[in-house]
Amino acid sequence: MSERIIYITRRERFNGAHRLFRPDWSDEKNLEYFGKCSNPNWHGHNYHLFVTVKGPVNPETGYLINLKDLSRIINDYVIEKLDHKNLNLEVDFLENTIISSENIAIAIWDQIEKPISNIGAALHCVKLVETENNFVEYYGE
Amino acid sequence: MSERIIYITRRERFNGAHRLFRPDWSDEKNLEYFGKCSNPNWHGHNYHLFVTVKGPVNPETGYLINLKDLSRIINDYVIEKLDHKNLNLEVDFLENTIISSENIAIAIWDQIEKPISNIGAALHCVKLVETENNFVEYYGE
Amino acid sequence: MSERIIYITRRERFNGAHRLFRPDWSDEKNLEYFGKCSNPNWHGHNYHLFVTVKGPVNPETGYLINLKDLSRIINDYVIEKLDHKNLNLEVDFLENTIISSENIAIAIWDQIEKPISNIGAALHCVKLVETENNFVEYYGE
Amino acid sequence: MSERIIYITRRERFNGAHRLFRPDWSDEKNLEYFGKCSNPNWHGHNYHLFVTVKGPVNPETGYLINLKDLSRIINDYVIEKLDHKNLNLEVDFLENTIISSENIAIAIWDQIEKPISNIGAALHCVKLVETENNFVEYYGE
Amino acid sequence: MSERIIYITRRERFNGAHRLFRPDWSDEKNLEYFGKCSNPNWHGHNYHLFVTVKGPVNPETGYLINLKDLSRIINDYVIEKLDHKNLNLEVDFLENTIISSENIAIAIWDQIEKPISNIGAALHCVKLVETENNFVEYYGE
Amino acid sequence: MSERIIYITRRERFNGAHRLFRPDWSDEKNLEYFGKCSNPNWHGHNYHLFVTVKGPVNPETGYLINLKDLSRIINDYVIEKLDHKNLNLEVDFLENTIISSENIAIAIWDQIEKPISNIGAALHCVKLVETENNFVEYYGE
Numbered sequence: 132m133s134e135r136i137i138y139i140t141r142r143e144r145f146n147g148a149h150r151l152f153r154p155d156w157s158d159e160k161n162l163e164y165f166g167k168c169s170n171p172n173w174h175g176h177n178y179h180l181f182v183t184v185k186g187p188v189n190p191e192t193g194y195l196i197n198l199k200d201l202s203r204i205i206n207d208y209v210i211e212k213l214d215h216k217n218l219n220l221e222v223d224f225l226e227n228t229i230i231s232s233e234n235i236a237i238a239i240w241d242q243i244e245k246p247i248s249n250i251g252a253a254l255h256c257v258k259l260v261e262t263e264n265n266f267v268e269y270y271g272e
Numbered sequence: 273m274s275e276r277i278i279y280i281t282r283r284e285r286f287n288g289a290h291r292l293f294r295p296d297w298s299d300e301k302n303l304e305y306f307g308k309c310s311n312p313n314w315h316g317h318n319y320h321l322f323v324t325v326k327g328p329v330n331p332e333t334g335y336l337i338n339l340k341d342l343s344r345i346i347n348d349y350v351i352e353k354l355d356h357k358n359l360n361l362e363v364d365f366l367e368n369t370i371i372s373s374e375n376i377a378i379a380i381w382d383q384i385e386k387p388i389s390n391i392g393a394a395l396h397c398v399k400l401v402e403t404e405n406n407f408v409e410y411y412g413e
Numbered sequence: 414m415s416e417r418i419i420y421i422t423r424r425e426r427f428n429g430a431h432r433l434f435r436p437d438w439s440d441e442k443n444l445e446y447f448g449k450c451s452n453p454n455w456h457g458h459n460y461h462l463f464v465t466v467k468g469p470v471n472p473e474t475g476y477l478i479n480l481k482d483l484s485r486i487i488n489d490y491v492i493e494k495l496d497h498k499n500l501n502l503e504v505d506f507l508e509n510t511i512i513s514s515e516n517i518a519i520a521i522w523d524q525i526e527k528p529i530s531n532i533g534a535a536l537h538c539v540k541l542v543e544t545e546n547n548f549v550e551y552y553g554e
Numbered sequence: 555m556s557e558r559i560i561y562i563t564r565r566e567r568f569n570g571a572h573r574l575f576r577p578d579w580s581d582e583k584n585l586e587y588f589g590k591c592s593n594p595n596w597h598g599h600n601y602h603l604f605v606t607v608k609g610p611v612n613p614e615t616g617y618l619i620n621l622k623d624l625s626r627i628i629n630d631y632v633i634e635k636l637d638h639k640n641l642n643l644e645v646d647f648l649e650n651t652i653i654s655s656e657n658i659a660i661a662i663w664d665q666i667e668k669p670i671s672n673i674g675a676a677l678h679c680v681k682l683v684e685t686e687n688n689f690v691e692y693y694g695e
Numbered sequence: 696m697s698e699r700i701i702y703i704t705r706r707e708r709f710n711g712a713h714r715l716f717r718p719d720w721s722d723e724k725n726l727e728y729f730g731k732c733s734n735p736n737w738h739g740h741n742y743h744l745f746v747t748v749k750g751p752v753n754p755e756t757g758y759l760i761n762l763k764d765l766s767r768i769i770n771d772y773v774i775e776k777l778d779h780k781n782l783n784l785e786v787d788f789l790e791n792t793i794i795s796s797e798n799i800a801i802a803i804w805d806q807i808e809k810p811i812s813n814i815g816a817a818l819h820c821v822k823l824v825e826t827e828n829n830f831v832e833y834y835g836e
Numbered sequence: 837m838s839e840r841i842i843y844i845t846r847r848e849r850f851n852g853a854h855r856l857f858r859p860d861w862s863d864e865k866n867l868e869y870f871g872k873c874s875n876p877n878w879h880g881h882n883y884h885l886f887v888t889v890k891g892p893v894n895p896e897t898g899y900l901i902n903l904k905d906l907s908r909i910i911n912d913y914v915i916e917k918l919d920h921k922n923l924n925l926e927v928d929f930l931e932n933t934i935i936s937s938e939n940i941a942i943a944i945w946d947q948i949e950k951p952i953s954n955i956g957a958a959l960h961c962v963k964l965v966e967t968e969n970n971f972v973e974y975y976g977e
Contacts, residue, residue: 417833417836419800419801419832420834421797422831422832423828424828425828465832470795470798474793474795475795477797481730
């Protein structure tokens with residue numbers, strides 16, 4: 132049963148404050164385009180992050196990778212930097228970025244792609260759920 | 273961080289009545305094939321609709337598209353026509369169709385593909401959840 | 414560890430069509446009061462029914478009651494009569510009733526209170542979930 | 555089937571930023587007691603609010619109250635003031651309050667108790683879900 | 696806003712193996728009464744545990760208790776002893792007990808009631824969810 | 837509306853006990869690699885299994901396949917063999933396999949691929965959810 136390609140997904144969560152705005156736009160233009168999401172006093176979300184990796188099952192262990200390693204990477208490179216933080220002000224890898232779900236997901240991909248490769252799997256998808264009605268997925272394209 | 277391809281999903285909901293049957297079959301044959309789903313007095317569901325669109329992130333806004341526009345399209349072209357309606361009797365774009373989840377999903381695709389293209393994204397998937405145990409997905413193939 | 418009072422809840426589901434209306438009101442008055450829920454062509458829901466019973470734990474078995482018996486009662490007296498049915502037209506114990514969630518829950522209580530008492534438990538609550546945003550609970554008061 | 559007492563619950567949602575802290579404590583003492591929830595740059599949540607009201611079913615309508623009225627009250631008195639807001643800085647009825655889930659739930663009760671009484675129901679419970687692991691309930695005691 | 700009584704619930708999870716049986720019954724009698732839950736080779740569940748405590752809100756902190764303390768108690772007295780364990784063979788506080796959800800919930804109550812009292816709250820409810828269709832609640836009656 | 841390719845997913849559930857270990861490793865080495873999942877006394881899960889099949893919609897019926905047939909196959913070939921069982925000891929198609937989610941998903945694929953082909957659909961994905969934080973997907977690659 133070796134050399135079959137499996138996809139494994141790990142969910143982690145973080146709670147952050149953010150604001151959608153462009154600093155070069157007026158408050159009025161930000162409000163018009165981003166709506167209440169541009170509130171200068173911030174709002175926030177319980178973000179649910181799903182990281183999917185792929186690769187062959189190791190016949191010696193029945194694992195693609197040890198999930199403890201994947202969880203550790205996501206926590207070290209992402210969750211500890213985002214959880215209970217202001218995503219606009221306090222996150223090094225989100226500086227000079229409009230804090231949309233699209234951009235957060237892509238930036239998370241860039242954070243964890245190499246560390247995941249280092250433990251023997253390929254990053255396949257970063258899915259970021261902002262509310263029960265909205266989520267984004269980035270596949271590295 | 274421009275020209276990365278992102279997938280965005282918006283969930284909307286509608287509650288409808290329906291019946292699975294072919295008018296050219298007898299009640300007995302309909303019951304035999306479609307089971308209790310062919311009840312002539314109708315039954316119904318809380319349908320959960322997930323619409324996924326794809327395209328490049330706009331570096332000016334951090335958005336693929338403004339979700340308000342996507343939500344408006346789904347509501348104008350689909351939800352207002354299906355919610356609290358009899359899907360067999362009252363929906364113009366489902367006329368002469370067997371009201372299976374398969375056909376509803378495909379017909380929703382045909383309703384929203386062009387309007388979504390008009391706001392600058394490509395429709396990627398229509399997912400229709402009928403119950404917690406059953407759902408269909410259509411990718412335009 | 415005997416004679417402790419425990420509460421046990423069993424979930425069952427049914428999918429039905431219904432309409433909210435009073436036959437002695439005009440269509441206009443029904444529409445004004447009940448809104449789109451009064452659509453003469455019906456709409457429907459995936460109802461989730463939670464039945465809670467209470468009583469002492471039997472030290473011989475560790476059970477209040479055997480859940481198979483509770484499930485059988487709910488199915489025989491409720492689910493088989495409601496699932497894939499038109500709740501206005503096809504349910505004997507809902508005749509001459511406005512098919513609101515309130516009235517459905519109370520009528521379900523009246524259906525199962527005695528059979529549950531017969532297997533040695535007391536009916537405590539009937540909870541009926543119509544959508545993810547609305548539910549009712551009836552405690553026999 | 556009149557004069558039976560029913561409980562009805564309506565769910566609404568809001569996304570807010572907040573911070574747990576006492577202005578008369580040092581940052582160190584706030585951090586020690588409230589942990590990362592005292593981050594001066596805020597964090598946030600998708601709050602899920604469940605409002606339960608009780609009262610007799612009206613035999614004329616099958617309703618305790620019209621859910622549209624309950625939803626309107628919750629939106630007018632609570633959601634519009636909290637959604638996409640900074641709960642510490644922008645909410646009149648939370649001024650001079652430590653923004654814990656406990657205090658938010660109690661303050662919501664005080665906001666909606668009278669308006670709900672005015673539409674003929676009694677407020678029974680305000681439940682506020684902060685994360686999938688934590689929620690509070692206030693019953694007016 | 697002091698001396699209001701609030702209810703706070705914390706969810707924790709554990710995955711365990713178990714078997715329902717009485718050692719003084721034959722395998723046949725156990726199978727007849729407990730069904731497939733009496734499988735001598737065990738089966739298992741992802742248990743979801745909800746612990747609800749009550750008491751007055753402390754006006755100094757906005758808290759009933761610090762949730763970190765509640766979580767620590769549940770983990771020390773319950774989760775560490777049950778998670779990834781055989782509930783029949785490896786749990787000191789479940790010895791000589793039929794491992795039904797009813798008995799597990801009651802035994803958990805007895806484990807945590809005093810430690811919770813020691814941090815200034817009253818244990819109100821232990822809710823144990825075995826599957827999406829079945830759960831029990833114990834209120835100390 | 838013929839010859840469109842649709843994906844249909846059916847969810848089924850099973851509760852099993854298992855243990856992660858290699859018989860040729862010492863208990864210490866198993867514990868070091870697999871952690872508490874290698875507990876010799878077993879632990880267990882509520883597994884949620886999602887089977888996705890694909891193929892053209894039949895214009896005669898509006899169905900890809902009759903879901904009753906898909907559900908029957910999953911129950912006959914998988915659920916009856918796994919539910920309330922010890923996955924290490926009692927499942928013919930898992931013999932001599934490390935009982936990881938990866939290997940269970942792949943073995944389920946091998947069990948149902950041909951029967952599903954026989955009813956006129958192509959197996960597309962086996963998704964196995966072990967906990968709310970972990971799941972695997974196998975696409976036959």
